[in-house]
Amino acid sequence: MDSPILHFITPPIPYFIDCGRAYYEAGEYHISRSDIGVFDLIVVTRGSLAISENGTEWLLKQGEALILKPDGHHYGSAACKAETEMIWIHFQTYGSWRESANMDECLANQAELIETHKVSAYLNHCDVCSIFIPKHIHIVTKDMELLEHFSQLDQEPQSMRNWKRQATFQQFMQHLDLGLSSLSDVAAIRIAEKIELYIRHNYPLPISNPLLQKELNYHPNYLARSMLKVYGMTPMEYLLHYRIEQAKKLLLQTAWSVARIAEEIGFNHVSYFSSCFSKKEGISPSNFRSKFTNRENKPTHSERIP
Incomplete structure (x- = not known):
């Protein structure tokens, strides 16, 4: 299906919170959760994962990712057919955001979202702009390397690890934003x-x-x-x-x-x-x-x- 788009207003830029890996045996389901309070980026690195958000079903195969909303109901819509592995990243934003069906809808609502942002984020005299991130993502090799870098950072001391994870996350999100723009009305x-x-x-x-x-x-x-x-x-x-x-x-x-x-x-x-x-x-x-x-x-x- 065509992917919806998550439209963020910045600054502040969406920020990293936590990350990890999850494993599923054949026959297991993704856990059911509601209103978890953070965006949940899940990337399937092996196998496939069936997941639903508020009734919309997605089947993620290896190399595909999905961003789940912080205020939605997420649950496994079908059991894994084979051993499945995924990377998950939790992130959040202080500013305004909205999920739109396509880029035209994002742009049509941009001015309204910016004005809401300036009030809610107390940025009434700040120059702001938009970030567009596809909800359903096909991860390219370069972006997968960035995701794998999160695991490597486990070897870093905590003080350095958190800084580097935030920097890696922002670089990853920047790639997604630029990639979507290149597919739109260039x-x-x-x-x-x-x-x-x-x-x-x-x-x-x-x-x-x-x-x-x-x-x-x-x-x-x-x-x-x-x-x-x-x-x-x-x-x-x-x-x-x-x-x-x-x-x-x-x-x-x-x-x-x-x-x-x-x-x-x-x-x-x-x-x-x-x-x-x-x-x-x-x-x-x-x-x-x-x-x-x-x-x-x-x-x-x-x-x-x-």
Whole structure:
């Protein structure tokens, strides 16, 4: 079957908790569990394993993996027909996540999930992005080598073992994320990333659709479609979004005036900046600063706060 996709918003990146191996004799079942509180990545290294999650059945063969949700009911749907071995990895995330049927659904819900993330993860002034991990995975040789590395780390002292396991897990997840992106709409993703990088590097400057067309050599309509598909907003909407995110950082990290911040991030008029900020955040720039800073101890100089 086509695999659903687990959509994570980061930072923070999903983090490693524990790992191990499990063995089944012919005739044995995977254990039945509900709401275990962590994601359970299981990788079959020998034999096959029949497992269900909330009524959906999967038959995992050697070299296949499945990510089980922390709030689901998991159970063996059939007995193993032969000796079976698997690697399991428990991980969790502090931020927002959602399981979607396909990439189009992920991208359609991306903006909503990001806004939820900023509230639940208390990242209201942080630049966030998405990680897409297939639920059902065919493990390639390079990724299997990373998984086998977890066992080798058992020989390390505990203090070093935990650091190295976390690093190995993140590398493994990065491979899965990049692998899924390469199978999706590659052209749209690459163009959107070029637009995003251009805006990040040049956001204080006057940026327009004609300028992006000149710089990237694509028609504005194609640029807009690519950004909508990947980021859920047009280039000009993303430019405004990014400028407001930078403004939030400057409001919290400097004692600059609102007028100076508006100028620094590319607004010609402070009144227009305040209007855009209030419309997007539901609060004025000054009130946003007051909400998160101690006004009694606020410095009077105009330099950046360390």
